[in-house]
Amino acid sequence: MPIVLQHSWFMASRWLRALLRQPAWIVVTLVQPVIWLLLFGALFKSIVNLPGFGADNYADFLTPGIVVMTALFSAGWSGMGILQDYERGILDRFLVTPSSRIALLAGPLVQQAIVTIVQSLIIIGLGLAVAGASFPGGVPGALVVIVAAILLGMAIGALSNALALVVRKEETVIATVTSLTLPLSFLSGTFMALNLAPSWIADVAKFNPLQWAVVAGREALTSPDPDWGVVLSRLGLLALLLIACFAVATRAFRAYQRAA
Amino acid sequence: MNAAIEAEGLVKTYPGGVRALDGVGFRVAAGTIFGLLGPNGAGKSTTVKILTTLSRADAGTARVAGLDVGREPVAVRRAIGVVGQKNAVDGEATGRENLLLQGRLYGLRGRALSARVDDLLERFRLADAADRFAKGYSGGMQRRLDVALGLVARPQVLFLDEPTTGLDPEVRVAMWEEISTLAREEGLTILLTTHYLEEADQLASQLAIVDRGRIVAEGSPEQLKAELRGDRITIELDGDGVASVHEALARVGGVREVALDGRLLHARADQGARAVPAVLAALESEGVSVAAVTVARASLDDVYLRHTGRTFESADAGHAAPDGDGAAASAGEAGAAGETTASGSR
Numbered sequence: 309m310p311i312v313l314q315h316s317w318f319m320a321s322r323w324l325r326a327l328l329r330q331p332a333w334i335v336v337t338l339v340q341p342v343i344w345l346l347l348f349g350a351l352f353k354s355i356v357n358l359p360g361f362g363a364d365n366y367a368d369f370l371t372p373g374i375v376v377m378t379a380l381f382s383a384g385w386s387g388m389g390i391l392q393d394y395e396r397g398i399l400d401r402f403l404v405t406p407s408s409r410i411a412l413l414a415g416p417l418v419q420q421a422i423v424t425i426v427q428s429l430i431i432i433g434l435g436l437a438v439a440g441a442s443f444p445g446g447v448p449g450a451l452v453v454i455v456a457a458i459l460l461g462m463a464i465g466a467l468s469n470a471l472a473l474v475v476r477k478e479e480t481v482i483a484t485v486t487s488l489t490l491p492l493s494f495l496s497g498t499f500m501a502l503n504l505a506p507s508w509i510a511d512v513a514k515f516n517p518l519q520w521a522v523v524a525g526r527e528a529l530t531s532p533d534p535d536w537g538v539v540l541s542r543l544g545l546l547a548l549l550l551i552a553c554f555a556v557a558t559r560a561f562r563a564y565q566r567a568a
Numbered sequence: 569m570n571a572a573i574e575a576e577g578l579v580k581t582y583p584g585g586v587r588a589l590d591g592v593g594f595r596v597a598a599g600t601i602f603g604l605l606g607p608n609g610a611g612k613s614t615t616v617k618i619l620t621t622l623s624r625a626d627a628g629t630a631r632v633a634g635l636d637v638g639r640e641p642v643a644v645r646r647a648i649g650v651v652g653q654k655n656a657v658d659g660e661a662t663g664r665e666n667l668l669l670q671g672r673l674y675g676l677r678g679r680a681l682s683a684r685v686d687d688l689l690e691r692f693r694l695a696d697a698a699d700r701f702a703k704g705y706s707g708g709m710q711r712r713l714d715v716a717l718g719l720v721a722r723p724q725v726l727f728l729d730e731p732t733t734g735l736d737p738e739v740r741v742a743m744w745e746e747i748s749t750l751a752r753e754e755g756l757t758i759l760l761t762t763h764y765l766e767e768a769d770q771l772a773s774q775l776a777i778v779d780r781g782r783i784v785a786e787g788s789p790e791q792l793k794a795e796l797r798g799d800r801i802t803i804e805l806d807g808d809g810v811a812s813v814h815e816a817l818a819r820v821g822g823v824r825e826v827a828l829d830g831r832l833l834h835a836r837a838d839q840g841a842r843a844v845p846a847v848l849a850a851l852e853s854e855g856v857s858v859a860a861v862t863v864a865r866a867s868l869d870d871v872y873l874r875h876t877g878r879t880f881e882s883a884d885a886g887h888a889a890p891d892g893d894g895a896a897a898s899a900g901e902a903g904a905a906g907e908t909t910a911s912g913s914r
């Protein structure tokens with residue numbers, strides 16, 4: 309196996325191990341999606357009766373959106389891990405070993421991907437079992453939702469790492485993440501059919517990566533006959549986004565090393 | 569003589585205009601311990617960062633284990649172990665996990681890796697705590713784990729940036745033992761930076777004094793001390809001294825460098841103890857009464873004072889320690905400038 313992959317895996321398993329040792333944190337990350345899915349979903353159940361909404365069951369409509377939104381939210385915090393390593397001198401300790409530099413950035417993203425898989429499976433399961441959703445897209449549809457969530461999560465994770473390496477202050481990372489994630493969610497079709505939303509929101513949503521993931525996931529999971537052109541084009545956009553974000557993170561890392 | 573580290577004309581200016589290094593150069597012979605001694609902000613860590621590829625010099629060259637740090641950083645990283653100034657232990661992992669990951673990054677695997685890790689845990693007295701989270705370790709244990717991390721891949725050259733700062737005195741002495749044993753048994757070359765004159769004196773066979781980004785003196789501790797020739801005599805007068813004591817002492821054979829500082833009279837003599845009776849007689853003839861006399865062998869404090877014009881304590885106190893742990897070295901009557909150093913009578 310190439311060194312980059314080996315080292316990325318070593319780093320990812322270090323992060324995963326730390327995560328598994330904080331079971332409370334895992335529960336916390338699931339509280340939000342459960343509230344959205346079960347409480348918000350129940351409260352707005354009859355929204356599907358609006359003429360032109362285009363879905364029969366709000367739980368079907370909501371679940372794929374909550375999956376990708378959860379990936380966005382938890383990926384936003386990715387930079388906090390790197391920041392802690394920086395503050396404790398662990399980052400510099402790794403930098404003076406022959407460790408692959410790329411792996412130091414990729415490790416947290418691989419961890420992010422694995423966390424996203426677990427979270428997505430739980431939310432899809434809750435949607436089915438508790439919220440009363442049914443997914444005509446079946447297993448392939450669920451796979452698309454998870455892939456979309458992983459691509460989005462890794463892209464946002466890479467940006468979060470870049471931000472952390474540039475500002476090197478927890479407060480700034482926290483402020484940025486909390487002030488961006490919720491607006492991104494409301495400027496998308498996660499909760500509401502966009503053809504019923506003000507047209508400016510629908511316009512903005514076209515450029516919102518969260519919306520790309522929502523569209524791909526919802527089409528594949530809830531449509532009896534998915535339009536694969538729509539699905540693949542959105543996944544393609546997300547993949548390009550991930551590449552761009554990783555490039556940004558790499559540049560930020562180089563700048564960090566140069567400033568040492 | 570084979571040089572394990574060769575640095576020449578290293579210059580480093582940080583963004584913001586701080587000139588941290590202003591032409592630092594030195595050589596370290598393979599298999600020896602070299603001490604880089606200097607107060608807060610002198611440029612010790614910057615030097616270590618450049619030699620360990622973490623930072624790049626604006627000018628100058630450096631070779632470590634025969635490799636150019638600027639051109640062959642990857643090869644340099646394979647040849648060195650680094651223990652940074654800050655504790656760099658991952659507290660969320662156990663001591664063993666910390667070591668295993670570090671070893672894997674150097675390409676160690678399987679039985680060779682686990683044997684090496686067991687070895688280091690044993691040698692640094694961490695075997696009992698190996699499977700506990702490192703965040704629960706004492707300061708001394710964390711520091712030992714740090715050193716063990718630096719040694720996982722059997723480096724040729726080990727860098728220790730202030731290995732004992734912030735440790736209790738007993739723990740510090742134990743760490744000194746570990747370091748000298750290491751150097752002896754593994755034939756390692758060690759570059760260590762320190763605030764503590766005593767530490768440099770104990771451990772290093774060669775040392776360089778860094779001050780404000782320059783090397784102001786270099787040699788073995790003995791050579792540096794010998795440069796000062798003789799002992800330091802400090803006389804505490806009963807009242808404020810008068811100028812005539814200068815002349816009185818100048819007439820005593822073998823006494824030189826007489827300086828009056830309030831009630832303290834400093835002088836230097838080849839044989840301090842022998843000179844004392846004549847010194848006292850000379851003072852008595854001037855009608856000056858004496859409260860106390862001390863004779864001290866030349867110490868690195870004196871060397872520092874002579875080369876920088878400041879006492880070590882005042883230099884250290886003058887800089888705000890950026891990470892707050894440097895203050896340990898300058899506790900006590902820090903800030904009292906002038907020739908009042910009375911420690912280090914070795």
Ligand SMILES: Nc1ncnc2c1ncn2[C@@H]1O[C@H](COP(=O)(O)OP(=O)(O)OP(=O)(O)O)[C@@H](O)[C@H]1O
Binds near residue numbers: 586607
């Ligand atoms: N990353 C940085 N950016 C800007 N200035 C820096 C940086 N690192 C160090 N400096 C400055 O460079 C000078 C030398 O710092 P350095 O850390 O090398 O000193 P030191 O001898 O290791 O001191 P200490 O004993 O406090 O560790 C100091 O004035 C310091 O404030």
Ligand SMILES: [Mg+2]
Binds near residue numbers: 614653
């Ligand atoms: Mg330092």
